[in-house]
């Protein structure tokens with residue numbers, strides 16, 4: 304049965320701010336304490352979603368989470384009314400208040416790992432929310448992420464939802480940001496490619512020295528196991544520890560793949576040759592057409608330029624059966640080396656024939672480019688029909704969500720504002736309305 308790849312973007316939440324919370328993510332650190340603009344952030348995201356929908360792609364929306372998250376502050380010992388809790392947290396532990404206020408769930412590439420039904424043992428689409436255990440502010444995402452995914456992909460005849468893996472570094476899981484699927488056509492058996500930062504249980508293996516390896520091999524193996532993937536179509540590769548130390552905290556900052564194309568930097572993997580061989584071996588099991596490796600050299604684009612421009616944090620999407628568009632952030636246009644490389648890429652003999660640029664500065668300033676903002680879900684016709692249709696982008700939803708943002712979002716937020724009880728109220732009012740727009744039911748703690 305015919306299948307497509309849908310993108311489900313995270314709608315930026317009303318508390319989007321620059322908390323400097325992600326050690327190892329250069330943009331997050333560099334922009335700490337800058338004023339943010341949640342309204343602009345949400346509108347920028349909606350423009351990208353609508354543009355892809357207008358190009359004919361299936362585009363979904365995933366709702367933001369309730370923030371500041373009072374239940375987490377209660378779990379940490381804060382008591383009293385919501386206003387008391389906010390005031391006490393702001394005074395005693397402002398870093399904790401920043402963590403429970405982050406709008407980081409916008410980066411839905413980290414929401415979960417998704418295996419299409421063509422690859423899984425029971426012919427269903429499998430979802431595993433990522434535990435995101437390496438960063439406290441993200442480790443609180445998975446329960447509500449799971450609830451949102453279940454409300455979006457509710458039909459148990461087609462969709463299987465797992466809980467997150469155990470919340471320990473040994474099973475550190477950052478979701479689809481470290482997962483790529485190669486295939487000839489989306490409905491066919493694919494190769495699921497898992498990239499990890501460290502082998503957690505084997506301390507003898509190499510790992511980064513400066514910044515954390517957020518994702519473990521053991522997490523990827525457990526995901527493959529529970530999704531029922533076939534071992535011969537499952538490939539693992541280790542990230543280059545030096546790249547992590549240079550600020551490549553997720554593999555999707557330095558590599559992206561789609562169908563028969565793997566586009567990556569020469570410094571992305573610990574053993575590039577092995578990665579190529581392992582993918583070729585799996586590919587040859589069911590394909591005769593070539594798998595394209597587009598390797599960008601240091602000379603063409605330096606590792607540092609990859610990190611600042613987010614060249615590889617692009618969406619690689621098929622606009623025809625054999626031509627692809629690369630959706631890049633505006634930072635690529637502002638970098639002479641990257642922009643010149645992108646011109647040559649479009650002229651070269653490979654499936655990438657178009658480049659499309661989006662202004663996502665609000666998200667980029669926290670280290671989140673176009674690819675971070677979307678979760679890819681391959682769906683056949685029946686599965687697509689079973690998705691919660693209220694979450695799919697179209698002209699009406701675009702207008703409704705723009706009006707919703709205009710009504711409920713602030714255009715400036717600083718750290719001190721996070722303690723404002725009015726912000727909590729605004730956020731809850733907005734989300735309550737959103738659950739009606741997207742027909743999600745009561746998914747938030749404050750709605751229970």
Ligand code: SUG
Pocket residue numbers: 320321322323324325328331332405407410412413438441480552553555556669670671672674675676
């Ligand atoms: O996990 N930034 C996110 C960015 C995630 C990008 N996602 C992918 N590459 N797929 C992170 O580091 C920063 C929040 C702050 O500092 O306020 C943050 O969480």
